[in-house]
Amino acid sequence: MQRDQNSDRTTRSSLDEQHSTDTYIDASPTADRQPSAESQLPQCSAPNPAPCPKTSDSEPPSPSRFKSLIAPFKLSLVLENKGNVARDHLASERTYLAYVRTSLACSSAGVALVQLFTLSANTLNTPGINLEQWARPLGAVIILLGLLVLIYGVVRYFTTQAALIRGYYPIARNSLTGLAFVLGTIIGVVFGILVAGTKY
Amino acid sequence: METPRPTYRGHRKQSFCAEDLQEMNELRARHRTFDGAYRRTALANLGYALTVLRLFDMRFYKIGILYLVLSAFLFLFEYIRGASARHAFSDSSESDAKLWELAQPTKGQENAREFGKPFVTAGASVLIVAGLVAATEICVIVLIFTM
Numbered sequence: 545m546q547r548d549q550n551s552d553r554t555t556r557s558s559l560d561e562q563h564s565t566d567t568y569i570d571a572s573p574t575a576d577r578q579p580s581a582e583s584q585l586p587q588c589s590a591p592n593p594a595p596c597p598k599t600s601d602s603e604p605p606s607p608s609r610f611k612s613l614i615a616p617f618k619l620s621l622v623l624e625n626k627g628n629v630a631r632d633h634l635a636s637e638r639t640y641l642a643y644v645r646t647s648l649a650c651s652s653a654g655v656a657l658v659q660l661f662t663l664s665a666n667t668l669n670t671p672g673i674n675l676e677q678w679a680r681p682l683g684a685v686i687i688l689l690g691l692l693v694l695i696y697g698v699v700r701y702f703t704t705q706a707a708l709i710r711g712y713y714p715i716a717r718n719s720l721t722g723l724a725f726v727l728g729t730i731i732g733v734v735f736g737i738l739v740a741g742t743k744y
Numbered sequence: 745m746e747t748p749r750p751t752y753r754g755h756r757k758q759s760f761c762a763e764d765l766q767e768m769n770e771l772r773a774r775h776r777t778f779d780g781a782y783r784r785t786a787l788a789n790l791g792y793a794l795t796v797l798r799l800f801d802m803r804f805y806k807i808g809i810l811y812l813v814l815s816a817f818l819f820l821f822e823y824i825r826g827a828s829a830r831h832a833f834s835d836s837s838e839s840d841a842k843l844w845e846l847a848q849p850t851k852g853q854e855n856a857r858e859f860g861k862p863f864v865t866a867g868a869s870v871l872i873v874a875g876l877v878a879a880t881e882i883c884v885i886v887l888i889f890t891m
Binding site: 641 | 769770773774776777780781782784785788789792796800801804807811832843846847848849850851852853854855856857858859860861862863864865866867868869870871873874877878880881882884885888889891
């Protein structure tokens with residue numbers, strides 16, 4: 545981010561002008577990308593010298609400029625579909641849906657746990673531990689974990705969406721370790737309760 | 745009032761043919777997302793709703809119906825988001841003019857080949873889907889404790 549800003553500074557004023565006067569398409573060097581059948585053709589041959597404002601300044605330099613640019617579409621950005629753009633964002637959407645599935649799997653596991661613990665409480669008649677009293681809190685904890693995964697997925701999606709148009713990708717490291725650790729802990733707790741509930 | 749059907753390079757939808765491998769890749773990415781990921785999520789919910797309704801005891805039927813409703817919404821979203829993919833390579837209509845006006849460039853992709861219309865990212869539907877799933881999960885927690 546930091547080093548990009550320096551190169552962008554020279555072209556900022558010209559970009560401001562473009563957006564204020566609403567002549568974005570006309571002023572751009574690729575004005576021939578007007579909606580037409582010909583716009584499907586490769587545009588690699590378009591000349592791209594450094595002083596060209598549109599191609600050298602791909603993102604607004606400051607957060608406030610960024611906000612004003614996407615003000616009407618704060619959530620859904622409208623992007624020129626060049627190169628990998630659409631494919632990257634679609635991949636990010638799939639990743640988000642994978643988070644949604646993880647979250648739903650957590651919540652369904654929570655529900656299933658309540659059902660199975662009550663079932664086994666009825667059939668096992670365990671002496672030491674009352675499975676039924678553990679069922680609901682444990683199930684609720686797992687569903688809450690699912691909720692957290694969902695929130696994290698949303699945060700990840702929007703972080704990625706904002707990062708991709710700036711040309712980089714935020715890698716998830718610690719969060720995945722944390723999630724694995726929490727899930728492992730829950731599995732351990734459930735296992736412990738089940739083992740403690742068996743007759744010996 | 746009937747809106748005119750979108751044409752694809754001046755022809756009907758049925759005669760559309762991908763120009764080359766890159767364009768095919770674009771279409772594949774959309775299929776993976778809308779026919780793959782969205783549908784898989786919805787189907788997983790449908791399956792789980794059936795499991796809850798048929799296998800679990802009577803107290804859980806409200807939870808099963810909740811999952812069923814969520815599944816229906818996800819199928820709806822697959823359709824709505826998929827519509828943008830179906831029109832990605834159609835010829836621009838007048839309503840698309842605003843889209844071209846708003847389109848922002850992406851750093852590092854300025855000189856790459858341009859495919860079809862500007863791409864609208866999933867932000868809004870991501871948030872709505874998240875809201876639906878979160879509402880479902882909160883309802884499930886409430887139902888578990890009031891069961």
